[in-house]
Amino acid sequence: AILLSLIVSKSVSAPIKEIEKAMQAMARGNLDTKIEVVSNDEIGALGEGFNDMIKGLKESETVKESFGKYISKEVRDEILAGRVPLDGEMKRATLLFSDLRDFTPFVESTHPKQVVAIMNQYFTEMAKAIKDNQGLILQFVGDEIEAVFGAPVPYDDHPDMAILAALEMQKRLTALNEKLSDQNVKPLRHGIGIHTGAVLAGIIGSKERSSYALVGDTVNLASRIQGLTKEFSCEMILSQTTHDLSTESYEMEQLPAIKVKGKRREVMIYKLLG
Secondary structure, eight states: OHHHHHHHHHHHHHHHHHHHHHHHHHHTTOTTOOOOOOOSSHHHHHHHHHHHHHHHHHHHHHHHHHHTTTSOHHHHHHHHTTOSOOSOEEEEEEEEEEEETTHHHHHHTSOHHHHHHHHHHHHHHHHHHHHHTTEEEEEEETTEEEEEESSSSOOTTHHHHHHHHHHHHHHHHHHHHHHHHTTTOOOOOEEEEEEEEEEEEEEEEOSSOEEEEEESHHHHHHHHHHHHHHHTTOSEEEEHHHHHHOOSOOOEEEOOOBOOTTOSSOBOEEEEOO
């Protein structure tokens, strides 16, 4: 009877101790831990439940890490906590578009693997500048970056955030070109356009694939302003609206008013120098 009681006691205590060890490992941040289920009784069900919980936590952490690659930690946590509506809302935000110059000739004259390596370095540096200023990268399209400041989490100073991000992007590009020169790569150049206005923000797409996106004239005009950097042979241009709403002091130069596609009236723009 004593021997039988010891065997039964061990069969109960051993799995419980294993679960206890797994819980301690999870508390230390180890989400790869797993309990081996060897019975189909209540203890086995407890082990299966613990494994399911670990799996769910790991998936949630993966989502957070993936989300954090494109936005700041504060914005990510606000969205994941459900405090930001994503089903469609009108917001006032600042859009930033960035596009590399002479990208097509660069691709044609460079080995594909080197192109990918250089582009990854470029996007990494630009993403840091945007995230450091509370911006959200909406998408990478070829060599273009679309980012927003003031959505989905609202900020009163989103025009300044976008301007400071653009200035930091330029600093990071200069530092990156110094590194690329050691690899015998010609300096990269880009154009940045910034505009502030009303946008429709929400989750847009199909049932199979959707993403957080912005729609409206503000988005189109910001993209057009980015294109004007080619015409005026400069690196950064912002709209009159962004200029008027900025609260910090920047070095700017007013450019001639110009008509852009889709707009009847001329657009007032400024060259951002520093």
